[in-house]
Amino acid sequence: MASLLRRIPWSGRAWKPLSFSNTNFPRLPTQQRIEEELFPDYVASRYYPVRIGEILKDRYQIVGKLGFGASSTVWLARDLDGRRHVALKLYVHSGSMGKQLDHEFLMYKRISGSPARHPGRNGIRELLDSFDVVGPDGSHRCLVHPPLWESVLAFLHRNPVKRLPALVLAFILHRLFLALDFLHTECQIIHTDIKADNIMFGIEDESVFRTFEEQELVDPSPRKIVHDRVVYLSRELQMPKNWAAPVLCDFGSAVVGNQEHTEDVQPDIYRAPEVILEAPWSYQIDIWNTGCMIWDLFEGGHLFTGYDPEHQTYRSRAHLAEMIALLGSPPKTLLRSAKSSQKFFSESGDFRADIPLPDHVSLSDKETSLEGESQQKFLAMMGEMLQWNPLNRASAKTLAESEWIKENM
Template identity: 65%
Template sequence: MASLLRRFPWPSRSWKPIAFPTSDFARIPVDQIIEEEQLPDYRASRYYPVRIGEVIRDRYQVVGKLGFGATSTVWLARDLSGRRHVALKLFIHSASMGGQLDNELNMYKRMKERGSRFHPGRSAVRELLDSFDVEGPDGQHRCLVHPPLWDSVLTFLHRNPVRRLPKPVLAGVLQYVFLALDFLHNECSIIHTDIKADNIMLGIGDDSVFIDFEEEEQRNPLPRKVLDDRTIYLSRELGMPKRLGAPVLCDFGSAVYGDVEHREVVQPSVYRSPEVILQAPWDYKIDIWNVGCMVWDIFEGGHLFFGHDPESDTYRSRAHLADMIALLGQPPQHLLSRGNLSSKFFSDKGEFQGGIPVPDPITLEEIETNLDGEDKEMFLRMMRMMLQWEPSLRSSAKELGDSRDAAAMEVAEPNLSSLALQNARRSKLLFASIPAESPRKKLKLTQDPAVGEQREKDALSVRLHAEYRHLQALPPALAQKQANAASARKKAKKQPASEPAANPDDQKAQKLIEGIAEKTPGAQEPSTALVQIRRPPPGANTPHTPSQALSSARAQATQQIKPEWHPPWKLMRVISGHLGWVRALAVEPNNQWFASGAGDRTIKIWDLATGNLRLTLTGHISTVRGLAVSPRHPYLFSCGEDKMVKCWDLETNRVIRHYHGHLSGVYTLALHPTLDVLVTGGRDGAVRVW
């Protein structure tokens, strides 16, 4: 009900603007690159200089920054006239957008003109509340006003430790995606062309998160960088709502009209349909193929088609087609006859001639790992309804939504809000809970002078129990080996201290010791050894047997020289700049610089002598977990939770190679010191040698 009421402005007295702090905040150094500045083509003059507390068009007061992109920034605002919170999407100035600026607005206009208000898919498409142009110092900027939404499905996916959507949550998301596509295709004649987990967002069912956002910005304003002509703010996330709304399909910047013929290249590369690759005429069915590839991604935890070319080591259409052939077989001749580029990849007989081998044939049954039995059959049946070479053989969005297989996945009309909240809290439940058998329950803390020390012992005990409770018993072989060693030591202690007979080994040791003594007569030469043998002075009682001499020599040899005193280690410098936990560090072999990787998805290169930031590398889409600098080449290797392993050329500051293969996050990597060999390891339980 709350999300429904937010759509309509209230006729009562308008809200008054509220005050936000203008001085009591942390200032980010001017030379530090943050937020949209990290984008490759960033130019400050393109962006509208938004200020928190500013009232735009005498109606929308900016509360805080929600995010940014290559073409826009998104802000939470108070609709003073409508007495509600909204999201403002402020685009870069119109001269930089060209015809793309009007495209998204035209799609919303068509939805309003053609779409029925009573279609069930209307609410599954993001609503446009208002649009206008605002004048900036460097030109006009288009502003779109939407209801605020929570996380995207992609961000929501990263909150789950296994990086996969559970079956009931997937069913709820698909239900609304099919409704949205049915509304767009049949009511509005619109093809989305860019369906991915990042463009499906979850609604918000209560207003408490907006009030909390406001109060937090007033109490604890986020750090910002203040420049002469603008202020660049850090983004703040909306809190976890008490109730989640339904999934909503967003971002119509790449959408096209479906009632005209199309042959242009669209869609994300790994989701690209065969008719788009071959430049054959395409229609609404490319969205169906797109959904099929995305579903596999978010449910199975990896791409269905990679399109990774073995020669160029990057995405290429011929590799993508080869992947399709391995899974779906040869394409039909009717499809090839319509493609402008078919002759580039196929012979007249329909045989693949892309210049690379086709992978070994594989089936969906072989690569599906989450389901069993009837559930698996129904899921794969639904996938085959979407993944067909021939577009006419793919089911429509309405047919998919009404299909028995899709309905069977819903599991008795799941409450998507409760399932999503449960899934989002899964990390906390996994990693923050205390085991039932924790010794903490057996401890009784008393308030005495040693309470601090006792608490530390308690905490250590809990951590040890939680981390090592499965490793408290040694493997049988190692336990037997240690038992044998302990038994031998006990027997040696019980033997009487009788004078043993000399043996050849003792005689050799005696000669060795005497030889050392003979080589150091008179004056003692300075030694650089860490451990020196201390010889008794003349006239001292010395052992008479070779065994005793050897034991004495060994005991004296263990006496280390007293080290020279030096001042304690001192903290030289504190370097800040990352916006997330620093997870990886690597120092360049020549001691000129070092690199750091963090949860903000960036890699920063720092000058080792001064601590100044030299460079920021962007490319990972999740936390950077490992770094390694090559001692033989000007290369930096990185890995992250996005399953990516990258090789950066530090002469051009760009990625020159990707290593594909890990099925989950990559958490560590190491370089061979003398060979061109890279080793990586990740959460998929595999170590890969490259």
């Protein structure tokens, strides 16, 4: 109840804006590329020229920079009306976004219009507000979210052995599978990009934001000033005393599930076989994707790499060869439905991609974190996800109740 009360934007007197007037900040050389400037296709005019201290929509005062990407920057802000801190995701201008401009917003709108009673609803990052802000080179979409702490990937790297403990992994997976069940059954959304850096822990410690503010007021962020633009270095939030449960984020690649898909999606090493082979795919690719991610988090390495020694990089043929070594040959029903099957398989279903097949290996041969009955339950859960035939994969709802997860909750 306490955490819920902290999230409610109480009515009352609005916060007064802070004055970020300290000019004693480190000034970086103009020729030094930093942050979003390091992207090869960076064009300064595409980004909104944010200034710390400015107020957007007469409501959100920028406090400091949290991060950046190829198509957006992320800022901690004070919601003056709501008397709370929020994260603003400011996209590059509309002209460079094209059809993608509204995509993530429409996915969040679809989510917000779905039943809130589902137990997986609170496993999805919440959208609090959205608006457009006009810059010197065009209009920019801004999404407003609750601030989050760090990703599961960052949390994983805190552990020297680069493996999550079973209790932590089970807790994360239970939340994730409930969230996926909500997306798949209530929202008809396929995420398509399940990975550890798209699952983030929440924050239930307001002092984190106050400390961030105080640091920016007393010790302003380093920055470079080029003409009328400022590029800031990001500032990290301090570790909160109380973390909130993880949520699934980033719906920029998500698609609606009630139509046929054959397009190329997913991170390379997490691609489902039907995606590689250009067969029609649906919700089940999120299940395969999650299975591959679990291996990274718990076994300390990739289940599949797709590394092709001839080309010395990822190739689909190498990825399929690894799948065959682990799972055997794909069913002919899958090959018959795939546009690209003839690139890799003969009419009789034999692999013919001019790359040697690795030696056969089983999941139990590769699993090194568990033993006994616990290992068998874990492998059973993995086996329900890693199936050639998408229809043979377990649903997210079923996986949330798997024996291995329940025994570690």
